[in-house]
Amino acid sequence: MKRICFVLQVKKHRLEEYKLRHKQVWPEMLQALRESGWRNYSLFLREDGLLVGYLETPDFQAAVDSMARREVNRRWQTEMAEFFDLGGEHADRAITPLEEIFHLE
């Protein structure tokens, strides 16, 4: 398993709605993530909108590509796009993993 961390910025005036949406993620979206190898996946939000994602997966590029091929992910990302300042780009295409500089099992 590889450990992956990424950071995005949620629009500050949309934080509460973004949080609410993530209490109600569609079951078929959760299933797609599982099938695509997203494990122990968490999202954390700072009060200013800084969003941190953490997951564990055997192959991150394969996990992203698997989601990118799925209709449910396209629908989800289209609905989520308005929460980010990415000019309409889907957030899952804007993910750049940070460098892991330390790990303790």
Next chain:
Amino acid sequence: MKRICFVLQVKKHRLEEYKLRHKQVWPEMLQALRESGWRNYSLFLREDGLLVGYLETPDFQAAVDSMARREVNRRWQTEMAEFFDLGGEHADRAITPLEEIFHLE
């Protein structure tokens, strides 16, 4: 186990040295972290110095307090303080966990 994520800012001109130091964390510091309940603990660094910490622990406050009582942690944090803009405050005292808004096992 609770999942904890925190964010700090490393001085941009000290990133390489900070990374190097984390390839050589003292064995007694690693042991102190283990004994204090820090599990699956990673640090991730963005190119601009944004530092993300992720760990799993039964009780985060207890994990922090256990480290705070240890001499090895005081020595480590004193050496690390110069990498942060915290006015000399130890980074482990500046940690504020972010809100977890989503989790998938």
